[in-house]
Amino acid sequence: MSEPSKKPATIEDVAKLAGVSIATVSRAIRNPEKVAESTRKKVTTAIARTGYTANAMAQNLRMRRSKMVLVLAPSIADPNFPGILIGLEKVANARGYGVLIGNTDGAIPLEETYMRFLSTGMADGLILLTGHVPVAGQPGSPNSLPATVTVGRPVEATTLPYVGVDDVAASKMATEYLVSLGHRRIAYISGGPGDVLSDLRHQGYLNGLAECAAPLQDWRLEGDGSSESGRAAVERLFIKDTLPTAFFCFNDNTAIGVIAALRLRGYRVPQDFSVIGFDDIPFASNITPALTTIRQPRSQIGERAMDRLLDRLEATPTATDAELLHGDLVVRESCGPAQT
Amino acid sequence: MSEPSKKPATIEDVAKLAGVSIATVSRAIRNPEKVAESTRKKVTTAIARTGYTANAMAQNLRMRRSKMVLVLAPSIADPNFPGILIGLEKVANARGYGVLIGNTDGAIPLEETYMRFLSTGMADGLILLTGHVPVAGQPGSPNSLPATVTVGRPVEATTLPYVGVDDVAASKMATEYLVSLGHRRIAYISGGPGDVLSDLRHQGYLNGLAECAAPLQDWRLEGDGSSESGRAAVERLFIKDTLPTAFFCFNDNTAIGVIAALRLRGYRVPQDFSVIGFDDIPFASNITPALTTIRQPRSQIGERAMDRLLDRLEATPTATDAELLHGDLVVRESCGPAQT
DNA sequence: TTGTAAGCGTTATCAA
């Protein structure tokens, strides 16, 4: 227990109490082996008695770093975000780093604002979930990007390291699953015309279709990743005379909308139609019928991303390539054998 | 555009280029009015030409603060968390602060770990979503708590400022709504025996029952806030001969479980039973039937909490009392008139 | 209105 000292103890207080110089105290802490056993002991007890904790600001100023990572996310409310954040946070904390959150809401000006953490040195590295490089960090820009890892949504036209699920492989798996259930008319509901992720998943879907002996048609319907767009896509579909028997949706949200629309029209899922989603958001198992989907290894994605970022920060040589993690097929109740 | 300078420009670079002292540069930035128009201009252009950005570490060291707030949350995955975080983050950013995330997972040792941000001066203030004071900051502890605001879950036995929804009033409203629909046998499914929030909501429920002319019975069933516990509570109920006609659930998760159990037994909601939740989590409107519930003003809670914390940090005199925000009744489809 | 200089609390170099 320390006296009711007003100000926190400094290294000097410790030095005084231990009867050594501040240099020795610093050494005793950072390079114990370079200090005599006896003095080290004196220092240790002095530290305990003063309740000393090194002032991070002073340390960081001196060492020119902050041990802080900025995470730029387009939407904290995205159902995938918490899981990824947990992973990021977990390894950051384990490795002595702090995680600074920046919610950009997709607004460029806000992104700019957050970049100040980097330019002022409050953060050492950057995790980008936004899918694009902030203009303040663009190649030609005065202050270029610091150590960066992109996550969840690859950044086009850059060579930044990326960590995410293997969208193509996972989507192929989902499609093949539908095929294996006997479906031959399978629709893909996209996540928006220009969406990178959506295109990747569409590619996987095409690959899946290609695996089938029978020639299967590419049946792409535009959505935008929202539940509402899933609903709308189904509505548009019912104007036509021919219908798919199964839906592979860009994400779970869309799938939920699709199921809702189908049921509203009196159809049963999975008896009349099969629908499979992507993400395995927390509520996927709570809807009726429980959603069959592809699980994104969110926490793992976060962990790997942070590990790679910190490796770079700590100068450990690191590859700059993309790291695609395996997504699992989670079979629940929304898919069934095709009606013949 | 600056030269391809290796190291970021310092205040000294600016001073040199502008032909003034570093003190003047500092002044020109922080107290422009105390600097001659002409020199201020020279400084401004010099800053632009060098691409100077003040080193936050140096500033913070000198000014003995960090402009950083630590947010300690028991679970990032909690459906209420993102909304609150958005609010916290929004005003923090607007006021020039950064938000540091600490996911404690309910683990005390982890909490300890995060307190290092406070003790080392990396963070100036603390937002507590955990519902309890970290032991490292306990009253008797060597290093007591810095400026703190508790959020979402009041911390017992402390006088820390609190911001959250008015659980009692909102629960009363929910109960009265059920009563107004003609329900007379209303069950409350709790969030766990010792849970503060659950007890508050139970109290509101009792208050609501008391408003009714007819004497209504307190019918409390134990749950734990999980969907599963809602399911289980219903199952236990069906052993009895008399049943409630409506359920007021501790939270939406529980309500979802209740509805699932009811439907599994072949009952219809809201025709046969009414169920109302609490929180209005994002998926409340996506389940079938869409959930009637109490909406927590999550973002607003976060905003108010951060505002109050920063007010304290910046020495603006602030009240230390609790701030209870109004929760709205969101009427959707899960409640209907009582069967007579 | 401007400059000089004393810190802020560390780390790390260089002698002793």
Add this chain to the structure above:
DNA sequence: TTGATAACGCTTACAA
């Protein structure tokens, strides 16, 4: 093995 001491980059009296 230890101790002076010079940075790290900034803010802010105090003088000029």
